[in-house]
Amino acid sequence: MPRLPCEKILAPWRPRKPGKGRTLDLADYDPDARPFLKGDTPEGKKQVERLAQEIDALQDLFYADRRHKLLVILQGTDASGKDGTIRHILARTSPLGVRAVGWRAPTAVERDHDYLWRIHRQVPGAGEIVVFNRSHYEDVLVPVVNGEIGGEETRRRFAQINDFERMLTETGTTVLKFLLHISSEEQRERLQARLDDPRKNWKLVPDDLTVRERWGDYQKAYGALLAATSTPWAPWTIVPANSKTHRNLMIATVVRDTLQSLGLRYPPADPAVAGLRIA
């Protein structure tokens, strides 16, 4: 990971390694914080819009350059704002070279393979930006909370994921991982809005409410995951996300800074045609 201009504001939002015998507690990170939002919300929204335009220009260059690959992983509970983030951060870019992958429960064929099999097929190619809406991290959350895998298997998966991500970064992929961190009360309000607003009904399935009942277990599983898989090559960023504008601003800033740090350039003309006049 290159050092970014925003690294200093970011530092407190990188998962801190818990002391010996302790676990990372998400409650230590305030979901109402707004470290990236200096002014008021309307001003923040304008900044997000400007960042989206900067990201568009940089993505154009990224696509032409073809020396890099970028994988953005968004994790978070239901209604934490994963879809909204994708919409706001990448609202200005062309679909050429930008791909969003929404991960759902694995199909029968996918379950017949290891859990990284379907993930590997969808990682970005040269010049491509891919955003994962959920990811392989669901495989160290859902089965953990449901008691389908124990501590030993969970630790084995953490190591497998770290190895997989190291291979990706060593072969030219920048991996950005964001946990969209909201409070239980914020989730309640957003899910209620999905029930009350006919335009949002489709976003809620009954199972979301069953999952919400296990809020504490999921927060605990997230804590373990963040501590175990925040690596030098692919660190996590905990994004205070009760404010949607702050969430967009923070993630857009990291994405913009990351793209800027790559030293992107337009490839030169093929020597075979450089300077030619076309008939």
Added chain:
Amino acid sequence: MPRLPCEKILAPWRPRKPGKGRTLDLADYDPDARPFLKGDTPEGKKQVERLAQEIDALQDLFYADRRHKLLVILQGTDASGKDGTIRHILARTSPLGVRAVGWRAPTAVERDHDYLWRIHRQVPGAGEIVVFNRSHYEDVLVPVVNGEIGGEETRRRFAQINDFERMLTETGTTVLKFLLHISSEEQRERLQARLDDPRKNWKLVPDDLTVRERWGDYQKAYGALLAATSTPWAPWTIVPANSKTHRNLMIATVVRDTLQSLGLRYPPADPAVAGLRIA
């Protein structure tokens, strides 16, 4: 295909069946025409921007609705504006539910299969809009111009393509096919700009100039293709594309009108949770 509000302006730009023993001649369609551009270019650009916002709102609904699939196929010579169209038409939509597929020469594995194999894997799923930048139509252009397949095989492929597209439409996919039609002189200017502008060098490979030398052969192959594969279920639209603004305006209008014609709606709440208060 549902009847669209713009159908009347569109009618002269649907390929006309050539008379017996004759072939469709693209020279009969003026690439400088601007049937969709009533005012001047700056006004047209504003209209494109408004249409992009309308398409964004409709795509959101399309994604939620999940009863339809939309495949937009863009064909045209090098520098006819396929990338630019995607950028302008879909500049406002979220990557969630919108996917662009750029087709290049088939890989070794792809060549080991029939030519529709790789295409079929990339068609849209429920609620998804997919744009093909080039498509299976390259397989009735390149091998025809290069003399790799004869008339009989070409006619067989036309029929296979028509059957394939009918199956897609019968199973819920709307297929929109646009030929971006520019003049030889317009292509010369645009390719020259790619050579002269360092930010555009990467868009031109030496092979593009070899292909340009066979301009007449490609126009002829396009004529045969348009006549043979413009079907009631998946008609072609010839887009006069010397004016980029006209091109964007025409295609955006057809896409907007098509989405509007589908009677999209937000799905209702699951009865199991409707009216619930969340704790």
